[in-house]
Amino acid sequence: MSVKTNVLGDLLASIVDGKVEIVDLSQVLNEDTPVIQLPPPFKNTGGFKFLPLSEYDETGPVCYWNDFVAGEHCGTHFDAPVHWVSGKDGDSVDTLQMKNMIGEACVIDITQQAALDPDYCLSMEDIEMFEKEHGEIASQSWVVIHSGWAQYKDDPEKFHNVGEDGQSHTPGITKEASIFLAEKRDILGIGVETVGTDAGIAGSFDPPFPNHHYMHQANKYGIAQLTNVEALPPRGSLLIVNPLKIERGSGSPVRAIALVQK
Ligand code: MN
Numbered sequence: 706m707s708v709k710t711n712v713l714g715d716l717l718a719s720i721v722d723g724k725v726e727i728v729d730l731s732q733v734l735n736e737d738t739p740v741i742q743l744p745p746p747f748k749n750t751g752g753f754k755f756l757p758l759s760e761y762d763e764t765g766p767v768c769y770w771n772d773f774v775a776g777e778h779c780g781t782h783f784d785a786p787v788h789w790v791s792g793k794d795g796d797s798v799d800t801l802q803m804k805n806m807i808g809e810a811c812v813i814d815i816t817q818q819a820a821l822d823p824d825y826c827l828s829m830e831d832i833e834m835f836e837k838e839h840g841e842i843a844s845q846s847w848v849v850i851h852s853g854w855a856q857y858k859d860d861p862e863k864f865h866n867v868g869e870d871g872q873s874h875t876p877g878i879t880k881e882a883s884i885f886l887a888e889k890r891d892i893l894g895i896g897v898e899t900v901g902t903d904a905g906i907a908g909s910f911d912p913p914f915p916n917h918h919y920m921h922q923a924n925k926y927g928i929a930q931l932t933n934v935e936a937l938p939p940r941g942s943l944l945i946v947n948p949l950k951i952e953r954g955s956g957s958p959v960r961a962i963a964l965v966q967k
Pocket residue numbers: 778782783784901929956
């Protein structure tokens with residue numbers, strides 16, 4: 706007869722005594738939360754709207770509560786494979802395996818490159834350097850692109866960084882790197898600090914928005930608008946997301962957290 710080790714009890718004790726820190730990777734969700742802005746003829750999401758119900762008043766003397774209206778792709782949020790035409794036969798948020806909502810974060814730092822060039826895209830060389838230093842990106846990993854862009858999350862103008870050409874200039878990932886991670890590494894998906902998992906100018910790439918194309922084609926996921934990524938080590942933390950179980954939902958706002966061993 707096997708004897709169960711108390712893995713969960715040990716984990717909980719470590720969380721309680723601070724040996725494992727819980728890092729909140731989520732932006733505050735409010736009516737000012739930046740959402741992606743697509744040019745015509747594309748439709749845009751309405752973002753987040755608060756619809757107050759009662760606040761300890763005659764409509765509800767003992768309670769405070771609200772309705773809200775929110776886009777699936779609003780604030781810190783999850784992209785399901787069906788979000789993209791290349792993944793239309795893949796999972797929506799209600800069908801994906803919940804065990805895939807937790808994985809090791811492999812955090813690749815491109816903050817210096819992105820500070821010099823807002824269009825910078827994580828490259829194969831960046832992945833090779835990361836793997837040389839920290840080992841091969843393992844199965845059940847989230848690849849988190851640490852661009853530093855979350856520093857602009859409360860300043861929509863800088864966050865979108867629309868240039869005189871009318872295009873958004875925000876960092877992303879090259880097509881080659883997306884193909885490599887989607888096909889040669891058994892990752893869960895890509896996490897980013899920007900409004901979407903492709904570069905701002907990636908609509909002009911071939912195919913357009915290649916990270917969405919190749920990740921979702923491989924039934925892999927995306928997490929956008931992460932913050933506090935600098936609190937994560939390059940490897941070894943656990944990233945957890947919990948999209949709402951919206952029937953046939955293409956995405957969902959999430960409260961993304963990470964468990965970091967101190
Ligand atoms: Mn999205």
